[in-house]
Amino acid sequence: MTTMTAQTTQVYSVFIRATPEQIWDAITKPEFTAKYFYGSLVDSDFEVGGEHKSWSPDHSQVWVEGVVQDADPPKRLSYTWRALYDEETAAEEPSRVTWEIDPGENGVAKLTVVHDQLEGAPKTAANVAGGWMYILSGMKTLLETGKPLAG
Amino acid sequence: MTDDGDLVFRALADPTRRHLLDRLFERDGRTLTELESELEMTRFGVMKHLRVLEDAGLVVTRREGRTKLHYLNPVPIRLIHDRWIDKYTEHRVSALAELKTELEAAG
Numbered sequence: 001m002t003t004m005t006a007q008t009t010q011v012y013s014v015f016i017r018a019t020p021e022q023i024w025d026a027i028t029k030p031e032f033t034a035k036y037f038y039g040s041l042v043d044s045d046f047e048v049g050g051e052h053k054s055w056s057p058d059h060s061q062v063w064v065e066g067v068v069q070d071a072d073p074p075k076r077l078s079y080t081w082r083a084l085y086d087e088e089t090a091a092e093e094p095s096r097v098t099w100e101i102d103p104g105e106n107g108v109a110k111l112t113v114v115h116d117q118l119e120g121a122p123k124t125a126a127n128v129a130g131g132w133m134y135i136l137s138g139m140k141t142l143l144e145t146g147k148p149l150a151g
Numbered sequence: 152m153t154d155d156g157d158l159v160f161r162a163l164a165d166p167t168r169r170h171l172l173d174r175l176f177e178r179d180g181r182t183l184t185e186l187e188s189e190l191e192m193t194r195f196g197v198m199k200h201l202r203v204l205e206d207a208g209l210v211v212t213r214r215e216g217r218t219k220l221h222y223l224n225p226v227p228i229r230l231i232h233d234r235w236i237d238k239y240t241e242h243r244v245s246a247l248a249e250l251k252t253e254l255e256a257a258g
Contacts, residue, residue: 007179011222013211014230112211133229140230149233 006125009116012132015108018143020101023111024074026139027099030055035148036138038131040064044079046071052079061085066094076100081115083124093120111136156234159227162207167192168200172209175223182218 016023026032030041039057044050048071054064066080078098083089096117102110113132118125138149162168167190174189175181187197201221204210211224 009180009222011179011211011213011224012226013208013224014226015208114213133225136226137229137233141233 006118006122006129008118008125009114010118010125010129010132011112011114012136013110013112014136014140015104015110016140016143017108019107020074020103020109022143023101023109023139024077026143027077028073032142036142037135038063044068046073046077056085066097069096070098074101081124083127086123086127089121089124089127092122092124095121095124111139156231158207159209159231162203162209165200165203168204171197171200171204172223175210175221179222180213180220182220186221 033042040054040063042054044052048068050068052066052068053062063085064083068079070078080094081097082094098114100112104110141149187194208227211222213220
């Protein structure tokens with residue numbers, strides 16, 4: 001069996017039958033992130049230089065924090081990422097998450113997440129690898145059916 | 152992308168393409184030249200296979216300067232998993248998958 005060395009640039013992509021605006025809302029509004037992002041609540045004004053946080057579902061802890069690097073609704077959003085939900089990942093250097101929304105054709109948009117600058121964050125790199133798959137699959141289900149993924 | 156499932160199954164139904172995905176799983180973000188050097192196949196052949204994987208969404212390419220890098224995108228496989236496996240008792244499936252892994256590792 002081969003073991004995976006966590007990649008320092010990770011790319012995840014999914015086609016979603018939705019408009020770029022709907023996808024942008026799903027990324028930037030806590031009532032949506034609560035339904036596909038491990039229940040977390042996103043909190044940011046999405047202005048470059050401003051804070052970007054993800055709160056635990058009960059709003060008692062910050063799970064992920066960072067600074068907005070780029071915001072061009074409904075096309076592109078980029079922020080730094082430091083995962084505080086785990087002591088080891090919290091001690092690592094920040095990495096970067098970029099969402100890219102391509103309007104595509106026939107009402108099907110392409111959403112790509114690039115999680116990079118993970119050179120100083122090997123634990124984070126290993127930790128998020130399965131997570132983004134789950135998140136994107138959950139967002140697709142939510143936007144296309146109006147319901148969160150079961151389980 | 153009318154039926155993405157069809158494209159994914161078709162892309163996976165070929166040993167060379169599965170091999171390419173395995174190579175990217177080991178190390179992501181590779182150029183065509185790097186991938187080609189590990190396969191006994193013409194550059195054109197590798198390009199054709201990568202194209203099928205890209206159409207199915209299993210490989211995503213990004214440009215970095217003048218080079219084009221290929222990344223494994225596991226999301227379509229996850230979608231098949233969510234579509235087919237979640238419906239059934241997932242723990243039973245994973246118990247069998249574990250047994251297979253153990254038996255094959257021992258052999």
